Amino acid sequence: MKSINKIWKEIVYNFGEQSLNIDALKGIAENNYAAIVIKNLLTQNILDNTLEVIQDNLKQAVATQYSNGTLTTIGPYLAKYLNQPDKYFIEAQANSSLFPKDFDISHYVREQLQRIFKLQSLTIAQESDGRKYAPFIVRIHSHGVMNPLHNDNIMRDARSTNLLLAKLKYQLSCIICIQECDSGGNLRHYMKPWTPDDEKYKIKNGIGYDYEVVKDKPCFVFKPKVGDVYLINPTNYHEIDEVLGKTRVTVGFFIGFFDTELKHGVVWS
Numbered sequence: 001m002k003s004i005n006k007i008w009k010e011i012v013y014n015f016g017e018q019s020l021n022i023d024a025l026k027g028i029a030e031n032n033y034a035a036i037v038i039k040n041l042l043t044q045n046i047l048d049n050t051l052e053v054i055q056d057n058l059k060q061a062v063a064t065q066y067s068n069g070t071l072t073t074i075g076p077y078l079a080k081y082l083n084q085p086d087k088y089f090i091e092a093q094a095n096s097s098l099f100p101k102d103f104d105i106s107h108y109v110r111e112q113l114q115r116i117f118k119l120q121s122l123t124i125a126q127e128s129d130g131r132k133y134a135p136f137i138v139r140i141h142s143h144g145v146m147n148p149l150h151n152d153n154i155m156r157d158a159r160s161t162n163l164l165l166a167k168l169k170y171q172l173s174c175i176i177c178i179q180e181c182d183s184g185g186n187l188r189h190y191m192k193p194w195t196p197d198d199e200k201y202k203i204k205n206g207i208g209y210d211y212e213v214v215k216d217k218p219c220f221v222f223k224p225k226v227g228d229v230y231l232i233n234p235t236n237y238h239e240i241d242e243v244l245g246k247t248r249v250t251v252g253f254f255i256g257f258f259d260t261e262l263k264h265g266v267v268w269s
């Protein structure tokens with residue numbers, strides 16, 4: 001059963017208007033808030049140009065088959081490559097120049113997030129030997145596609161590797177909505193961080209977790225609109241409802257902090 005409890009709320013920030021609670025980032029990292037939704041950060045021109053670049057580069061997209069449809073992505077996803085980090089870093093380099101040098105939406109949003117949250121730095125994560133992580137991933141959910149209940153936790157997933165990101169204290173996720181779908185496509189974000197004991201709920205021979213793991217937990221349901229930039233704590237369970245009609249297109253990256261003050265951030269996908 002999907003929970004529809006409404007007690008866990010987001011912070012909505014209208015870019016350029018009111019000031020933002022200085023503890024907002026910590027608030028989502030520690031589950032006091034479900035999300036931060038930033039409105040009016042992107043112009044129509046930025047959104048149109050970004051969508052055009054994505055459409056022009058669809059031949060680079062990789063399709064992953066699920067029982068209920070296909071999720072298409074442009075750019076690597078670290079958790080998928082933990083056994084072959086060299087391959088990840090090669091793909092990360094190849095994808096980092098998807099957007100033209102004169103306007104890269106991931107770079108622009110990073111700069112704005114640094115200002116909005118008064119971060120001392122927000123840079124693309126880099127290993128000490130110079131290998132750079134991928135700065136973003138494009139997720140393309142077409143009609144009929146959903147993402148099952150899952151969580152993203154690089155501190156757990158990279159623990160047995162030498163990768164720097166295994167040492168993070170916090171992981172957040174930033175999602176930029178480039179094109180919204182007609183209906184469905186809601187993000188369902190549950191106030192329930194992963195714990196080792198949850199592995200008994202992992203779906204055997206499939207992907208994701210059984211709903212029992214989030215039973216009775218507050219759930220924040222959010223339908224992204226074009227131009228929304230939103231941040232969540234992805235170490236909580238979350239899923240995306242089946243997309244209906246127009247394709248849901250987002251650009252996303254994770255943001256990690258090694259410091260408990262959340263002042264020096266790194267991004268990767």
Ligand SMILES: O=C(O)CCC(=O)C(=O)O
Nearest residue numbers: 152173175187234250252
């Ligand atoms: O597209 C979304 O709303 C969420 C994507 C996601 O699964 C994540 O950011 O971890």
